[in-house]
Amino acid sequence: MALLTPEDLENINKQLQEADSSVRKVTGLDIKGICKDFYGTTPCCEKVGIVPVTSGNGIIGSFSASLHAITGYFGFDSFVTDMPDVSGYYEAVRNGAQIILMADDNTFLAHNLKNGKIANNQPCTGIIYAEIASRHLKADSKDVLAVGLGKVGFPGAAHFVHKGFRVYGYDADKALLEKTVSSLGIIPFDPDNHSDNFRKFSIIFEATPCANTIPESVISENCVISTPGIPCAISKELQKKYGVELIMEPLGIGTASMLYSVL
Numbered sequence: 130m131a132l133l134t135p136e137d138l139e140n141i142n143k144q145l146q147e148a149d150s151s152v153r154k155v156t157g158l159d160i161k162g163i164c165k166d167f168y169g170t171t172p173c174c175e176k177v178g179i180v181p182v183t184s185g186n187g188i189i190g191s192f193s194a195s196l197h198a199i200t201g202y203f204g205f206d207s208f209v210t211d212m213p214d215v216s217g218y219y220e221a222v223r224n225g226a227q228i229i230l231m232a233d234d235n236t237f238l239a240h241n242l243k244n245g246k247i248a249n250n251q252p253c254t255g256i257i258y259a260e261i262a263s264r265h266l267k268a269d270s271k272d273v274l275a276v277g278l279g280k281v282g283f284p285g286a287a288h289f290v291h292k293g294f295r296v297y298g299y300d301a302d303k304a305l306l307e308k309t310v311s312s313l314g315i316i317p318f319d320p321d322n323h324s325d326n327f328r329k330f331s332i333i334f335e336a337t338p339c340a341n342t343i344p345e346s347v348i349s350e351n352c353v354i355s356t357p358g359i360p361c362a363i364s365k366e367l368q369k370k371y372g373v374e375l376i377m378e379p380l381g382i383g384t385a386s387m388l389y390s391v392l
């Protein structure tokens with residue numbers, strides 16, 4: 130399980146603002162606009178209780194504080210409980226939380242106590258990053274390259290398929306790639322050796338825990354790389370050389386997707 134580090138979360142407000150302006154450039158809408166349009170919901174000051182959780186690797190420095198900043202950015206009224214775990218959950222409900230946000234090492238959830246809706250960060254992240262990329266105003270075709278088909282990547286690839294895109298997919302885990310090819314009907318495509326069907330993409334989606342997974346050969350001018358994967362899927366040089374519009378942010382876009390999906 131790739132866990133966030135406090136370094137990933139530094140200047141979360143700045144990272145969120147920069148990601149928002151990239152989303153606006155690519156789609157003409159900001160993150161709020163995408164979430165509103167996609168989920169058909171809008172926040173009206175729901176109270177969000179953020180509960181730190183000590184299990185497993187324990188509390189991640191600035192994780193709760195980052196969620197507090199993120200929920201505020203999207204117009205929610207939020208608080209972090211003083212206590213963690215069960216006591217924190219009790220404190221959140223007693224203090225009027227309508228939505229609970231909490232994460233252990235495997236699951237990061239949003240639970241709306243009023244309507245019973247619950248969301249998981251992994252599919253919500255894959256789907257919203259795919260949704261953003263699918264709205265690339267200057268896409269040259271409906272072809273998409275999706276690298277990394279795990280708990281975040283698979284739902285993202287599935288979303289592109291449901292939206293009628295032609296998905297070329299790759300995962301280092303051959304068995305997983307095979308499973309995904311048969312279940313989603315995507316086209317297997319290894320970006321590192323594709324001499325047979327050489328091609329470039331204007332929409333690329335990446336969800337792996339590895340750096341530099343997108344080689345120069347598949348990048349087209351002014352392409353969009355929508356990547357929740359940490360660390361970054363391409364080098365700064367390649368990003369500059371091809372005028373790549375990078376949609377990448379460590380926590381906020383996925384959290385917004387979770388929140389809008391439970392309203």
Ligand SMILES: NC(=O)C1=CN([C@@H]2O[C@H](COP(=O)(O)OP(=O)(O)OC[C@H]3O[C@@H](n4cnc5c(N)ncnc54)[C@H](O)[C@@H]3O)[C@@H](O)[C@H]2O)C=CC1
Binds near residue numbers: 277301336356359
């Ligand atoms: N930005 C955000 O909001 C979020 C980011 N993440 C990050 O997304 C990444 C993926 O998370 P999960 O899907 O939960 O992990 P996962 O382990 O379920 O999936 C990762 C997949 O990438 C594949 N992979 C690894 N190296 C590869 C390579 N070099 N080329 C192609 N495929 C490769 C693995 O075989 C695996 O199937 C992690 O870095 C995680 O930290 C996760 C949640 C939210």
Ligand SMILES: N[C@@H](CCCCNC(=O)[C@H]1CCC=N1)C(=O)O
Binds near residue numbers: 132182234
């Ligand atoms: N229990 C800790 C939080 C652990 C979060 C682990 N999950 C991740 O790092 C996922 C969530 C989005 C990206 N990666 C705390 O309450 O401080």
Ligand SMILES: [Mg+2]
Binds near residue numbers: 254379381382383
């Ligand atoms: Mg995010």
